Amino acid sequence: MLAIVKDKKGPGYVFKEVEIPKIKDDEVLIRVKAVGICGTDVPILKGIREVPIPLIPGHEFAGDIVEVGSKVKGFKVGDRVTPAIVIGCGHCYYCRNGMETLCDNIIETGIHVDGAFAEYVKVPEKVVHKLPENMTYEQGASIDPIASAYHPVKKASIGSEDIVVVFGPGPIGLYATQIARAEGAKKIITVGIKGDEERLKLAKKLGADETIISDENLLANINKLTDGRMADVVIEATGHPSVFEMALSSVRKHGTVIMIGIFHAPATANIAQIVRREIQIKGSICYSWTDYKECIDLVESGKVKIEPMISHTFDLKDMDKALEVIDQRKAIKIILHP
Structure with missing residues (x-):
C-alpha cells in the first residue's frame, strides 16, 4: 500500500x-x-x-x-x-x-x-x-477533533446563564464554539489574532455571538461584552504561551479556565490571581470512549456541523x-x- x-x-x-x-x-x-x-x-x-x-x-x-x-x-x-x-x-x-x-x-x-x-x-x-x-x-x-473539543467543554459544566470566551478559531476552538452553543451557553465570544478574520466570520456562523481580534484593548472589549462581569468560562484552544495570562485575566472571580491547547514552550502568568480570585483551572487531553460516541450523535443530529x-x-x-x-x-x- x-x-x-x-x-x-x-x-x-x-x-x-x-x-x-x-x-x-x-x-x-x-x-x-x-x-x-x-x-x-x-x-x-x-x-x-x-x-x-x-x-x-x-x-x-x-x-x-x-x-x-x-x-x-x-x-x-x-x-x-x-x-x-x-x-x-x-x-x-x-x-x-x-x-x-x-x-x-x-x-x-x-x-x-x-x-x-x-x-x-x-x-x-x-x-x-x-x-x-x-x-x-x-x-x-x-469525530476525533470534535471529541477533543467536547471533552473539555463538558468539564466546564456550562449553564444557560454562562458567558463563554473561546481563545483560538482553529478547528478545536471552532468545534468548542459549536459545542458550547449546543450546551446552551448564554453568550459565546470567540477570540482570534490578526489574520483570523475569515475564521472569526465562520465562528459567528457556527454559534459565536461576538468575535474579537486580540490587541491591547482585549480585556476592555471582553469587559464591555460581559457587562463588567468577565467570562464565566474561558476555553484556551491556541497552545500559545502568551494566551495563558490573557485567559486568567478574562475570567470572572471563581470562574473556570479550561486548557485544551498543547503548549510547546513554558508559559508565564501572574499566579497570585488564581489564588486571590479563586480561579478554577482544568486541563483536558483527548476524550473518552463515551465522549466519542456522543460526538457521533452530535454530528448525526446536526448540532455540530x-x-x-x-x-x-x-x-x-x-x-x-x-x-x-x-x-x-x-x-x-x-x-x-x-
Missing part, C-alpha cells in the same frame, strides 16, 4: 509503498476513505515532535473494515467505521475508572503506532465505532501541497483521500 512515512528524525517524510498491516486476533483492518490533518501531525512531519521511527502518522479517519481478527465479535467486513485515537491498557487505575486518556501505558494511533496516512490501517476492536448510515466518511474523520470546517481536500500523495496551505494559514481543516 502507499503511505506517508516519517522515516528519520528532523524535518521531512516520504511517500512510498509499504506492506499492508497484518492484524492480530482482536484487531480490524480498515481501508481508509478519509483522514484529517491534525495540529499534532504537523510537528511530527516537521520533526518537532519526537515519535518512533519509522512511523505512519494520522489519526483522524474513517473507512471500511476489510478484515477482522478471529476474536472480533462486534464488527464485520464491510462495516463503515471511525476509530478513536486512544488505545488504553484496560488495567491501570485510570482505565478502570473511565479515564483511559490518562492511561499509564497509553498507545495512540498515528503517534506511538502506525496511523492512517495510508491506504490501510489496523486498530483494536475496542476503539472502533460504527458510522450511522447517513454519515459521510468526512464526517466520520472529524463539519462541512463549513473543511476548507480543503487533497489526495494523500499531495501532502506537500496540504502542508503548504497550512503554513500559509489558509486552511481550517484539511481532509486527505488515500
Whole structure:
C-alpha cells in the first residue's frame, strides 16, 4: 500500500509503498476513505515532535473494515467505521475508572503506532465505532477533533446563564464554539489574532455571538461584552504561551479556565490571581470512549456541523501541497483521500 512515512528524525517524510498491516486476533483492518490533518501531525512531519521511527502518522479517519481478527465479535467486513485515537491498557487505575486518556501505558494511533496516512490501517476492536448510515466518511474523520473539543467543554459544566470566551478559531476552538452553543451557553465570544478574520466570520456562523481580534484593548472589549462581569468560562484552544495570562485575566472571580491547547514552550502568568480570585483551572487531553460516541450523535443530529470546517481536500500523495496551505494559514481543516 502507499503511505506517508516519517522515516528519520528532523524535518521531512516520504511517500512510498509499504506492506499492508497484518492484524492480530482482536484487531480490524480498515481501508481508509478519509483522514484529517491534525495540529499534532504537523510537528511530527516537521520533526518537532519526537515519535518512533519509522512511523505512519494520522489519526483522524474513517473507512471500511476489510478484515477482522478471529476474536472480533462486534464488527464485520464491510462495516463503515471511525476509530478513536486512544488505545488504553484496560488495567491501570485510570482505565478502570473511565479515564483511559490518562492511561499509564497509553498507545495512540498515528503517534506511538502506525496511523492512517495510508491506504490501510489496523486498530483494536475496542476503539472502533460504527458510522450511522447517513454519515459521510468526512464526517466520520472529524469525530476525533470534535471529541477533543467536547471533552473539555463538558468539564466546564456550562449553564444557560454562562458567558463563554473561546481563545483560538482553529478547528478545536471552532468545534468548542459549536459545542458550547449546543450546551446552551448564554453568550459565546470567540477570540482570534490578526489574520483570523475569515475564521472569526465562520465562528459567528457556527454559534459565536461576538468575535474579537486580540490587541491591547482585549480585556476592555471582553469587559464591555460581559457587562463588567468577565467570562464565566474561558476555553484556551491556541497552545500559545502568551494566551495563558490573557485567559486568567478574562475570567470572572471563581470562574473556570479550561486548557485544551498543547503548549510547546513554558508559559508565564501572574499566579497570585488564581489564588486571590479563586480561579478554577482544568486541563483536558483527548476524550473518552463515551465522549466519542456522543460526538457521533452530535454530528448525526446536526448540532455540530463539519462541512463549513473543511476548507480543503487533497489526495494523500499531495501532502506537500496540504502542508503548504497550512503554513500559509489558509486552511481550517484539511481532509486527505488515500
